[in-house]
Amino acid sequence: MIIEILQQMLNGLAIGSVYTVIALGLTVVFGILGIAHFAHGSVAMSGGYLTFLFGERLAIGFFPAMALAMLVGAVIGLLIERLAYRPVRDAPHINAFIIALGLTMMVEGINLLAFGADQVVIQTPYRGVFNVGGVAVAELRLLVILTACTLIGVVALLISRTKTGKSIRAVAQNRPAAVLMGINVNRVSAIVFSVSSALGAAAGALVGALLAIAPGVGEGLAVKGFAVLILGGLGSIPGAIVGGLVLGVSESLAAGFISSAYKDVIAFMVMIVVLLFRPEGLLGKR
Amino acid sequence: MNKLARSIAAVSAALACLGAAAADKELLIGVNDSLTGPGAVYGLPQANAVQMAADEINAAGGIKAGGDVYKLRVIANDDKANPTEATNSVRKLIDRDGVKYLLGFCCSGPTSAVASFIERENALMLVGNAAERAITAKGTPNLFRTRPPADFTGAAAGAFVGKRGAKNIAVIGSLDVGFYTQYLEAFEREFAKAGGKIVAKETFGLKDRDMTPQLTKVRALNPDALLVLGYVEPSAFVYRQATELGMTIPRYGFTSGSEEQFLRVATSEQMEGVWDLRPTELTVEALADNAKTYVANYTKRFGTPPSPSSPYAYDQVYVLKQAVERAGSAEDPKKVTAEVRKVTVPKEAVMKYLPVGGTMFDVNGQAYTSNGAFQWQKGKWVYVSDLPSDPALYSEFLRGLRK
Numbered sequence: 219m220i221i222e223i224l225q226q227m228l229n230g231l232a233i234g235s236v237y238t239v240i241a242l243g244l245t246v247v248f249g250i251l252g253i254a255h256f257a258h259g260s261v262a263m264s265g266g267y268l269t270f271l272f273g274e275r276l277a278i279g280f281f282p283a284m285a286l287a288m289l290v291g292a293v294i295g296l297l298i299e300r301l302a303y304r305p306v307r308d309a310p311h312i313n314a315f316i317i318a319l320g321l322t323m324m325v326e327g328i329n330l331l332a333f334g335a336d337q338v339v340i341q342t343p344y345r346g347v348f349n350v351g352g353v354a355v356a357e358l359r360l361l362v363i364l365t366a367c368t369l370i371g372v373v374a375l376l377i378s379r380t381k382t383g384k385s386i387r388a389v390a391q392n393r394p395a396a397v398l399m400g401i402n403v404n405r406v407s408a409i410v411f412s413v414s415s416a417l418g419a420a421a422g423a424l425v426g427a428l429l430a431i432a433p434g435v436g437e438g439l440a441v442k443g444f445a446v447l448i449l450g451g452l453g454s455i456p457g458a459i460v461g462g463l464v465l466g467v468s469e470s471l472a473a474g475f476i477s478s479a480y481k482d483v484i485a486f487m488v489m490i491v492v493l494l495f496r497p498e499g500l501l502g503k504r
Numbered sequence: 505m506n507k508l509a510r511s512i513a514a515v516s517a518a519l520a521c522l523g524a525a526a527a528d529k530e531l532l533i534g535v536n537d538s539l540t541g542p543g544a545v546y547g548l549p550q551a552n553a554v555q556m557a558a559d560e561i562n563a564a565g566g567i568k569a570g571g572d573v574y575k576l577r578v579i580a581n582d583d584k585a586n587p588t589e590a591t592n593s594v595r596k597l598i599d600r601d602g603v604k605y606l607l608g609f610c611c612s613g614p615t616s617a618v619a620s621f622i623e624r625e626n627a628l629m630l631v632g633n634a635a636e637r638a639i640t641a642k643g644t645p646n647l648f649r650t651r652p653p654a655d656f657t658g659a660a661a662g663a664f665v666g667k668r669g670a671k672n673i674a675v676i677g678s679l680d681v682g683f684y685t686q687y688l689e690a691f692e693r694e695f696a697k698a699g700g701k702i703v704a705k706e707t708f709g710l711k712d713r714d715m716t717p718q719l720t721k722v723r724a725l726n727p728d729a730l731l732v733l734g735y736v737e738p739s740a741f742v743y744r745q746a747t748e749l750g751m752t753i754p755r756y757g758f759t760s761g762s763e764e765q766f767l768r769v770a771t772s773e774q775m776e777g778v779w780d781l782r783p784t785e786l787t788v789e790a791l792a793d794n795a796k797t798y799v800a801n802y803t804k805r806f807g808t809p810p811s812p813s814s815p816y817a818y819d820q821v822y823v824l825k826q827a828v829e830r831a832g833s834a835e836d837p838k839k840v841t842a843e844v845r846k847v848t849v850p851k852e853a854v855m856k857y858l859p860v861g862g863t864m865f866d867v868n869g870q871a872y873t874s875n876g877a878f879q880w881q882k883g884k885w886v887y888v889s890d891l892p893s894d895p896a897l898y899s900e901f902l903r904g905l906r907k
Binding site for chain 1: 707708709718749769
């Protein structure tokens with residue numbers, strides 16, 4: 219029984235770490251610019267498709283292909299910020315909301331046109347299985363967790379330790395004051411979107427390697443990402459990390475011990491229960 | 505004068521040619537299948553197979569019926585494995601395109617939706633890979649199916665696994681899909697006769713890709729074997745994730761996927777030893793020369809080998825050809841339908857059909873193929889043995905469901 223619980227938790231951690239990477243991309247955009255970037259899931263799917271494409275065409279291995287896809291993802295993020303969101307930055311919130319919805323359909327449509335409707339699974343050479351006290355640890359799952367941890371660490375360092383990070387935090391705290399202090403808000407906004415989309419692309423690649431990417435998967439990921447965001451606390455980076463892992467593990471435990479048909483229901487019930495007692499989310503600020 | 509005579513001769517020859525061309529009639533075939541989405545692994549190869557058979561018949565001069573020669577033209581519509589899309593697609597084929605002969609139909613959900621209204625239409629419907637029993641259980645007069653129902657195969661599979669000595673088996677599959685539960689019911693009945701017991705029934709959705717929670721649960725029960733019932737892609741994930749969880753028990757399944765389709769998800773090492781207990785579909789070792797020619801032609805034409813179940817649709821075209829020849833015309837679908845009842849297994853058929861009462865289709869409009877046990881060995885499906893099945897007995901049972 220203990221081994222089963224540990225195994226289920228490990229299964230959940232692999233999926234949860236992907237949710238965390240997705241939510242991290244969403245939370246930096248939301249925390250800093252206040253935009254609910256629904257198209258993030260579709261951008262993540264583009265990242266997965268690109269990783270597959272680079273891996274197949276250039277034969278460069280999974281991680282270099284993922285890095286290239288993250289670069290392209292960053293450029294996509296820049297374009298999205300410049301062409302879609304910046305023009306409505308000072309307009310009422312509903313405008314950005316509608317643009318976010320439209321953008322989701324557009325990116326999903328572009329993915330469909332560019333990569334087709336078939337499911338894509340990114341093949342990796344990481345097929346080993348280790349047995350740790352009866353718990354099977356698949357090499358690929360371990361690498362997914364480690365990659366997610368690395369990405370989370372890099373983003374945390376970027377925000378907490380660099381000058382760019384300081385200006386990002388300043389804009390998040392008080393945009394008018396940041397402008398008065400000479401911070402270029404346009405630059406900060408562009409950086410945030412490129413970082414967010416690069417993270418999204420990485421999450422897409424991890425989903426593609428662990429499971430599969432196909433039309434519709436991105437929307438599901440965005441929904442999970444927002445659930446994590448609310449669970450962890452809007453705009454909170456530690457909240458996204460904890461929220462993602464809690465969601466992944468509770469899904470896995472629910473599927474294993476109750477029923478796979480109810481795994482989403484139970485995961486969202488956990489979210490509702492948490493919000494009943496902590497409306498600001500697990501690590502959100504009051 | 506000479507010039508005039510030559511001109512007249514040329515014009516007469518041209519008119520004669522025109523006359524001959526006008527005698528060629530067109531027989532429109534409407535293919536409704538899942539060309540995209542989760543069913544595309546079955547539907548797209550079926551649509552390709554129909555096109556290939558139609559082109560072969562056209563290249564050989566078309567279908568000669570009565571005094572007419574029919575050339576085949578195929579229109580293929582995508583139902584995305586969705587019942588509403590299938591209904592719309594078939595309505596368009598019948599109402600807008602004037603199609604009277606409907607072929608394809610790989611997936612049970614959309615096929616059942618069309619089967620529910622096809623009796624009222626002046627059209628003939630030939631169903632391929634869709635395995636839900638109810639499709640032919642009603643005995644719809646203008647509907648015929650080339651693939652045997654899932655439970656016909658499930659019973660044979662249960663007896664086979666029981667004979668191999670498994671006592672406790674865990675099932676993981678799309679158990680909210682009718683034909684998989686029918687397969688499982690028949691499997692369980694025969695497996696119990698051999699002293700076996702099902703210790704777990706775990707479900708996954710058609711679009712689920714992470715089955716590790718269910719597999720972890722199953723692993724804790726220490727079963728002797730695993731039975732996987734589902735579409736190719738989720739099943740391939742189950743096989744892959746079972747190895748990732750260190751499970752080494754025998755894995756049996758009911759999926760009908762090709763090597764290429766499985767290898768898109770799992771590696772050959774992860775698939776090694778997996779059994780597929782299904783109708784004796786396309787495997788060169790299991791079938792006759794027609795299958796070899798079919799595989800070669802299909803691969804040459806589409807650049808990829810055919811899926812194991814695609815010949816169900818290929819064979820439909822030759823069933824239609826024989827029925828039209830017997831009817832002497834393709835103008836009246838009712839006459840052609842009456843002749844489909846009498847067709848014998850076409851000599852071009854790729855699958856190994858087991859005729860009931862001398863004809864290819866029984867009174868329910870159902871054809872039967874033999875069932876087989878296939879095992880993944882070193883990168884490919886190898887036909888290991890036949891699974892004993894009794895089509896006459898099953899036909900009676902299916903007929904009995906109508907009462």
